[in-house]
Amino acid sequence: MTATQWQPSELQRTRDAYRRSRARRSWLIALLSSAVFVGALVLSVGTSPGWPRVRESFFDLSLGWQDLPGLLRALWINVQIMLITEVFVLVFAAIIAVVRTLQGPVFFPLRFVAAAYVDIFRGLPLLLVLYLVGLGLPALRLHGAPDSPFVLGVIALTLTYTAYVAEVFRAGIESVHPSQRAAARSLGLTHGQTMRHVVFPQAVRRVLPPLLNDFVSLQKDTSLVSVLGIIDIVLTAENYQSQDFKFVHYVMAGLIFVVMTVPLTRLTDWVARRQGWQGSGGGVV
Amino acid sequence: MSVPQTLAAPLLSVRGLRKSFGKSVVLTDLDLDVPEHTCTVLIGASGSGKSTLLRCLNLLEVVDDGVVELDGQDIADPRVDANAIRSKVGIVFQAFNLFPHLSVLDNVMLAPRRVHRVRRQQAESDAVAMLERVGLSDKARARPDELSGGQQQRVAIARALVNRPRLMLFDEVTSALDPELVGEVLTLIRELKSDGMTMVVATHEMGFAREVADQVCFLDGGRVLEQGPPAQIFGAPQEPRTRQFLARIVAAGRL
Ligand SMILES: Nc1ncnc2c1ncn2[C@@H]1O[C@H](COP(=O)(O)OP(=O)(O)O)[C@@H](O)[C@H]1O
Ligand SMILES: [Mg+2]
Numbered sequence: 001m002t003a004t005q006w007q008p009s010e011l012q013r014t015r016d017a018y019r020r021s022r023a024r025r026s027w028l029i030a031l032l033s034s035a036v037f038v039g040a041l042v043l044s045v046g047t048s049p050g051w052p053r054v055r056e057s058f059f060d061l062s063l064g065w066q067d068l069p070g071l072l073r074a075l076w077i078n079v080q081i082m083l084i085t086e087v088f089v090l091v092f093a094a095i096i097a098v099v100r101t102l103q104g105p106v107f108f109p110l111r112f113v114a115a116a117y118v119d120i121f122r123g124l125p126l127l128l129v130l131y132l133v134g135l136g137l138p139a140l141r142l143h144g145a146p147d148s149p150f151v152l153g154v155i156a157l158t159l160t161y162t163a164y165v166a167e168v169f170r171a172g173i174e175s176v177h178p179s180q181r182a183a184a185r186s187l188g189l190t191h192g193q194t195m196r197h198v199v200f201p202q203a204v205r206r207v208l209p210p211l212l213n214d215f216v217s218l219q220k221d222t223s224l225v226s227v228l229g230i231i232d233i234v235l236t237a238e239n240y241q242s243q244d245f246k247f248v249h250y251v252m253a254g255l256i257f258v259v260m261t262v263p264l265t266r267l268t269d270w271v272a273r274r275q276g277w278q279g280s281g282g283g284v285v
Numbered sequence: 286m287s288v289p290q291t292l293a294a295p296l297l298s299v300r301g302l303r304k305s306f307g308k309s310v311v312l313t314d315l316d317l318d319v320p321e322h323t324c325t326v327l328i329g330a331s332g333s334g335k336s337t338l339l340r341c342l343n344l345l346e347v348v349d350d351g352v353v354e355l356d357g358q359d360i361a362d363p364r365v366d367a368n369a370i371r372s373k374v375g376i377v378f379q380a381f382n383l384f385p386h387l388s389v390l391d392n393v394m395l396a397p398r399r400v401h402r403v404r405r406q407q408a409e410s411d412a413v414a415m416l417e418r419v420g421l422s423d424k425a426r427a428r429p430d431e432l433s434g435g436q437q438q439r440v441a442i443a444r445a446l447v448n449r450p451r452l453m454l455f456d457e458v459t460s461a462l463d464p465e466l467v468g469e470v471l472t473l474i475r476e477l478k479s480d481g482m483t484m485v486v487a488t489h490e491m492g493f494a495r496e497v498a499d500q501v502c503f504l505d506g507g508r509v510l511e512q513g514p515p516a517q518i519f520g521a522p523q524e525p526r527t528r529q530f531l532a533r534i535v536a537a538g539r540l
Binding site: 006008009011012015018019022 | 301303310313349350351352361362363364
């Protein structure tokens, strides 16, 4: 079979030309509609009566640019909180998810506690959890209880995000077909081994996109720890703002968050694409 | 069914079909005519491109080149409405591919309801009639995974037939079935043939091929290497490659 010698027929060339022209047309339409949209946005915002004032307060970027070193230094706190929280969340969420899938009446108390925990902390607003843990826990004056705002912030974030991620894991575990479990148990693997070597690896692969989604969300929510008085990027911006009453400092902090989440978002897309059914049997539909 | 087929205009006519995946060329310069109300059986080694050809005929693959005429219309043309063509061509897969989250009845009703916009009552009575036709009216409310393989495959056939296709494609529809379940599916295909359905069937069941085929096509090297009535292909194959293939089948005890 000589792939190199094949030349498309006249008919096929007209088909290919048609497909190309359709593709060009789609691009053109996309371009045009984007231009119209952006144009309308700029026009309506730019001609609004309050725009000059808003621009001066929010978008004086030469002023905001001077914040960059200070903000980036403060960002390191957010990054530390994020990374440490993620590790805890992964471990605890996996445990809770597995506990929730345990069968048999013996495990009822465990299942109940896990379910109750998830229900409560998925429902509680994060800000409330931060106040409860960050201000309530130290107020108890328990011996040995942490009192560093950093540690308390990590605990609060972990409590909330573990509840989310545990549900993501559980959905993944339950989406693995029962025949996989049967096949593993038929080979003599225990329930635990089956989970560890057969079910969980498949589940994790399947839930990677929603998992990364939760981590992007966590990345942003680290900014809420500023309510505990941690000098993170948001509190730093607030300090700048209190000096000149310009909001551009918040805008800069926001831009930094966006720039920081973009790589993770792209990674999520890439993983999702790779997970998708492509190649064998995928085809054009 | 041997005299009229030379007279009937072909319902499906393939000329110079080419299909490759990346660098691997699976079909090249393939010609095939399928007269109306006849059954064409595709045979050939595993990997010879039978499934790919059937998928091209149902526009599940974009062809690289060539003409695929159905009812005189070139369906390989990017300007045709692929969804409309697909609903005129039914395909049944080796692995059934039923929708596991829908009941048997809903599997059969999905296309009539969503594609052809048939009213629920009408669609339901059509679907029930079709399930009766394949002998499964008592399983209408069951989920696919509650059925045997043969039953699932008969549901898949009903799901394709309910669209009233002009052409039916069967891709090794019994290969995933237990031997004792093969019969019920083949019987159904036989009945379809005697109803006058135009069919292209890829199969390894040579006995069935011999019995049901009006023409047998041997796929090799991306082409139809040899074709003819079953008596000729199985009785007196001309090409050495065909003989080799049939000898292997005989050795495996499947002829
Ligand atoms: N989606 C695909 N991507 C790459 N190669 C494919 C794809 N589908 C089929 N092939 C290749 O095309 C060849 C023919 O496959 P197939 O049509 O399934 O053969 P058959 O049905 O006769 O066994 C095989 O070599 C197979 O590996
Ligand atoms: Mg095949």
